[in-house]
Amino acid sequence: MYCKLAFRNVRKSLRDYLLYFLTLVFAVCIFYVFNSIEAQEVMLKISTSEKEILKTIAQVIDYISVFVSVILGFLIVSANHFLIRRRKKELGIYLLLGMKKSRVSRILIIETLFIGVISLGIGLLAGVFLSQWMSIFTAKIFEADMTGYQFVFSTSALLKTLIYFGLIFAVVIAASTFAVSRNKLIDLFSATRKNEKPGVRHPAFTVILFLLSIACLGVAYQQVLKYGLLDFDFKLLREIILGAVGTFLFFASLSGFFLKLLQRFKGYYYKDLNFFILRQINSRINSAHISISFVCLMLFCTIGILSTGLGMNRAMENSISAGTAFDVELYTGDNGVISISDDLASKGIILSDYTQASYEYTDYNNPSILGTEVLTTDVYDKLKREFYMSGREDPVPFIRLSDYNTLLGMKDKPELVLEKGQIAFSYSAASQSFRDVVQEKWNQTGKITLLGQEYAVYPKMLSESVVSKGQDSSLAIIVPDSFLIDSAGKITEGFAVSGSYLQFNCMGDSKKVQDELEQRVESFYKEDASSLQYFMITRNFLSTTYAGSKAIIAYVGIYIGLVFLLTSAAVLSLQQLSEISDNRQRYLVLKKIGADDRLIDITILRQTAIYFLLPLLLAIVHSIVGLRVANDMIRSLGGINAAQNILITAALILVIYGAYFLATFMGSRQMIVREERNE
Amino acid sequence: MSNMLTVSQVEKYYGNKGNLTKALDGVSFTVLEGEYVGIMGASGSGKTTLLNCISTIDKVTSGKIVIGGKDITEMKSRQLSEFRRKKLGFIFQDFNLLDTLTAQENIILPLTISAVNHRDAISRTEEVAATLGISDVLTKYPYQMSGGQRQRVAAARAIVSKPAMVLADEPTGALDSKSSRMLLESMEKLNTDLGATILMVTHDAFAASYCKRILFIKDGQLFNELIRGQQTRRDFFSKIMEVISLLGGDVSNVL
Numbered sequence: 001m002y003c004k005l006a007f008r009n010v011r012k013s014l015r016d017y018l019l020y021f022l023t024l025v026f027a028v029c030i031f032y033v034f035n036s037i038e039a040q041e042v043m044l045k046i047s048t049s050e051k052e053i054l055k056t057i058a059q060v061i062d063y064i065s066v067f068v069s070v071i072l073g074f075l076i077v078s079a080n081h082f083l084i085r086r087r088k089k090e091l092g093i094y095l096l097l098g099m100k101k102s103r104v105s106r107i108l109i110i111e112t113l114f115i116g117v118i119s120l121g122i123g124l125l126a127g128v129f130l131s132q133w134m135s136i137f138t139a140k141i142f143e144a145d146m147t148g149y150q151f152v153f154s155t156s157a158l159l160k161t162l163i164y165f166g167l168i169f170a171v172v173i174a175a176s177t178f179a180v181s182r183n184k185l186i187d188l189f190s191a192t193r194k195n196e197k198p199g200v201r202h203p204a205f206t207v208i209l210f211l212l213s214i215a216c217l218g219v220a221y222q223q224v225l226k227y228g229l230l231d232f233d234f235k236l237l238r239e240i241i242l243g244a245v246g247t248f249l250f251f252a253s254l255s256g257f258f259l260k261l262l263q264r265f266k267g268y269y270y271k272d273l274n275f276f277i278l279r280q281i282n283s284r285i286n287s288a289h290i291s292i293s294f295v296c297l298m299l300f301c302t303i304g305i306l307s308t309g310l311g312m313n314r315a316m317e318n319s320i321s322a323g324t325a326f327d328v329e330l331y332t333g334d335n336g337v338i339s340i341s342d343d344l345a346s347k348g349i350i351l352s353d354y355t356q357a358s359y360e361y362t363d364y365n366n367p368s369i370l371g372t373e374v375l376t377t378d379v380y381d382k383l384k385r386e387f388y389m390s391g392r393e394d395p396v397p398f399i400r401l402s403d404y405n406t407l408l409g410m411k412d413k414p415e416l417v418l419e420k421g422q423i424a425f426s427y428s429a430a431s432q433s434f435r436d437v438v439q440e441k442w443n444q445t446g447k448i449t450l451l452g453q454e455y456a457v458y459p460k461m462l463s464e465s466v467v468s469k470g471q472d473s474s475l476a477i478i479v480p481d482s483f484l485i486d487s488a489g490k491i492t493e494g495f496a497v498s499g500s501y502l503q504f505n506c507m508g509d510s511k512k513v514q515d516e517l518e519q520r521v522e523s524f525y526k527e528d529a530s531s532l533q534y535f536m537i538t539r540n541f542l543s544t545t546y547a548g549s550k551a552i553i554a555y556v557g558i559y560i561g562l563v564f565l566l567t568s569a570a571v572l573s574l575q576q577l578s579e580i581s582d583n584r585q586r587y588l589v590l591k592k593i594g595a596d597d598r599l600i601d602i603t604i605l606r607q608t609a610i611y612f613l614l615p616l617l618l619a620i621v622h623s624i625v626g627l628r629v630a631n632d633m634i635r636s637l638g639g640i641n642a643a644q645n646i647l648i649t650a651a652l653i654l655v656i657y658g659a660y661f662l663a664t665f666m667g668s669r670q671m672i673v674r675e676e677r678n679e
Numbered sequence: 680m681s682n683m684l685t686v687s688q689v690e691k692y693y694g695n696k697g698n699l700t701k702a703l704d705g706v707s708f709t710v711l712e713g714e715y716v717g718i719m720g721a722s723g724s725g726k727t728t729l730l731n732c733i734s735t736i737d738k739v740t741s742g743k744i745v746i747g748g749k750d751i752t753e754m755k756s757r758q759l760s761e762f763r764r765k766k767l768g769f770i771f772q773d774f775n776l777l778d779t780l781t782a783q784e785n786i787i788l789p790l791t792i793s794a795v796n797h798r799d800a801i802s803r804t805e806e807v808a809a810t811l812g813i814s815d816v817l818t819k820y821p822y823q824m825s826g827g828q829r830q831r832v833a834a835a836r837a838i839v840s841k842p843a844m845v846l847a848d849e850p851t852g853a854l855d856s857k858s859s860r861m862l863l864e865s866m867e868k869l870n871t872d873l874g875a876t877i878l879m880v881t882h883d884a885f886a887a888s889y890c891k892r893i894l895f896i897k898d899g900q901l902f903n904e905l906i907r908g909q910q911t912r913r914d915f916f917s918k919i920m921e922v923i924s925l926l927g928g929d930v931s932n933v934l
Contacts, residue, residue, distance in 0.1 A: 273788075
């Protein structure tokens with residue numbers, strides 16, 4: 001019987017539950033799809049390095065999922081809280097008719113389970129189908145072949161979804177049971193009439209809270225701008241906590257503060273029903289500010305994730321074209337005297353079959369000349385701070401001018417001429433702004449001391465990426481041949497050969513040739529473990545690696561961003577609708593006093609707009625700060641300004657958020673009209 | 680004195696052909712300016728329907744209602760709202776003060792709805808509050824006031840826009856006897872001191888005894904009329920009780 005009652009309740013309040021239900025389904029679906037990413041590899045013919053990427057992504061998603069489930073948990077619990085509030089009178093009637101509290105709780109539990117099971121079922125089903133489609137998408141991004149269709153099903157993702165959402169529903173059940181057991185019958189029964197205790201906070205207290213929140217946010221902003229975001233350490237945690245606390249305090253005190261402020265502008269305060277709206281919001285803010293703060297933080301995440309995700313994509317696209325000058329680079333550590341082309345020839349690869357022109361050279365280093373020393377520590381620290389450059393304290397490679405010029409010649413670039421006593425720096429991989437920092441350093445001094453001797457620095461830093469990527473550092477020093485080798489062919493004392501490089505462009509169908517070469521070179525080592533080991537970098541490899549990571553970052557960003565956006569809009573909508581239904585008596589009084597429909601419309605519109613816009617506005621302010629930092633980070637990876645991505649994000653928000661806003665406004669309006677007819 | 684309200688041959692039917700309820704069945708009466716008229720009747724007699732029709736919240740099926748020279752049965756919904764806020768004041772059962780607003784804001788509501796300039800509105804509010812002796816509670820919220828103060832705030836809201844007529848629907852319905860008396864006294868004050876025309880629906884004989892004239896309604900029709908004239912309230916009260924005992928049912932109803 002209780003089951004029947006519960007089912008009927010769900011069906012009856014389907015309209016109220018619909019938003020809640022859809023949000024749940026969507027959350028479950030997305031949760032599953034993302035956690036099943038690793039399982040998709042069975043369908044893809046991808047290299048080990050790409051598998052590594054997938055694994056990393058899966059790990060990242062693992063961490064994100066914890067965060068996502070906490071947020072979803074809070075949202076679902078608060079959404080449920082609103083639904084219970086709406087139904088307090090109904091619950092009161094059960095109690096009045098003599099039902100025990102435990103029985104009422106049981107009805108609620110059955111309802112929650114019912115909705116939970118159905119939404120889990122539908123969400124998982126949708127998730128499984130979507131993940132099939134996603135593997136096709138993934139394959140396309142990796143430019144990988146599909147190994148033939150295989151049903152992708154991730155048991156671990158399924159279990160994870162069940163556990164996480166099971167926990168969330170358990171919390172929901174506990175919360176609703178608590179809501180029933182805590183409330184007195186009289187409170188439940190007169191719930192629609194009784195208002196929440198109006199905000200009787202002292203005005204001075206509100207002002208202090210407001211100022212405190214501004215201070216919190218200010219400090220958090222300043223810290224983020226100062227230290228950046230990349231290091232996940234204690235500092236970042238502190239920034240996040242400060243920001244979150246600031247946001248909560250902001251919304252807790254905002255309405256009270258503005259009420260006081262606007263009361264000074266009587267013309268505006270008493271215009272239309274503005275004071276009614278303000279009072280209305282103020283009276284609800286005690287319970288509403290928590291969810292509004294959550295919505296704000298989520299919107300912040302949405303804006304941040306979407307625009308950085310999209311930006312990251314472009315950044316990587318950018319650096320890939322700058323990254324490689326030649327189709328194939330073969331690199332091997334110090335091998336004595338063996339020439340790479342001779343070694344290849346002895347194994348049956350005749351270079352002239354693959355390329356019209358190739359060049360082989362060696363670079364040198366001196367264990368006492370390190371990167372930190374050459375760049376000087378202060379520049380090095382700056383690079384580390386602003387561009388998140390990881391610590392490279394290895395010896396700097398030296399390249400002979402003649403080798404460098406030959407490579408330039410192969411790319412039809414003009415030759416580099418060094419005057420006597422002059423050396424040049426090459427820094428190939430980094431972005432323009434990165435190079436600017438280093439360039440500035442050389443402009444200041446124009447000199448460098450190496451091994452006790454002073455050299456003039458070539459005024460322009462070389463950025464042609466003709467030097468191999470095989471080197472550990474993208475910093476290299478180009479020196480006259482005589483610096484490294486004397487006329488007799490003897491290497492200068494203190495220096496040693498650090499590696500040999502072979503670079504060339506392929507003939508014909510370059511992609512195919514690269515694959516063929518790659519397979520053959522790999523096979524050497526398999527056939528004979530004692531053979532010379534090569535590191536081979538092909539343009540193919542670089543582009544698939546970049547393509548893989550950029551795309552996954554992009555779509556993780558987009559999907560999670562979308563979930564956040566939808567959920568936050570849904571919660572705002574639910575909250576606003578339940579508020580209107582709780583307080584419809586007030587609107588009816590307004591109508592009786594003589595407010596016409598237009599005025600009621602304006603009132604509802606403004607109220608809804610305030611509810612929807614406030615969190616969005618603060619989120620935008622958060623984002624401006626956040627994106628400044630993120631933008632610097634992207635730029636350091638060689639990216640461009642994220643303006644376009646922000647525009648796309650804004651468009652998405654406008655569409656989804658706007659749709660929810662309109663639906664809420666229409667729903668609220670209809671509720672007042674409809675319920676008036678029911679009177 | 681001119682006619683403030685003329686109700687002529689008003690009928691209000693609910694339901695459909697098969698199941699027709701005549702809530703009002705040919706009701707006609709007039710109220711003069713400055714009168715304090717009560718409408719009494721048992722539950723379901725149609726008195727609230729009548730008040731709803733007069734207050735433009737509900738529409739009549741046939742007949743005419745003219746308030747201050749304007750026929751409200753001819754008006755469109757937009758005009759009705761305007762008419763309602765300019766010409767009518769309301770006192771509801773349990774006052775219907777908005778508890779999120781202060782007393783001042785509650786009283787000023789009808790004026791802001793009519794888009795009255797805020798300076799005029801505020802001074803008008805203060806004026807009305809002074810008349811009703813609630814100047815010192817203007818900044819308080821309803822839950823911070825005594826019952827009597829709340830009633831006076833409600834009364835102030837009803838007359839702040841200088842309505843042609845104040846309509847009260849069971850104003851004492853949710854009150855204890857002390858509060859009832861205070862509300863009725865303040866309504867009497869509205870009528871005698873400020874000259875407000877008041878139409879009050881009630882089923883409480885004590886409340887009705889404050890009126891100058893009482894219309895009794897039964898099964899949707901006017902049944903009787905009592906005029907207080909020079910009688911004391913006590914005499915008037917016993918007259919009312921007599922009519923009520925009649926209204927309660929004649930011999931045929933007792934079997």
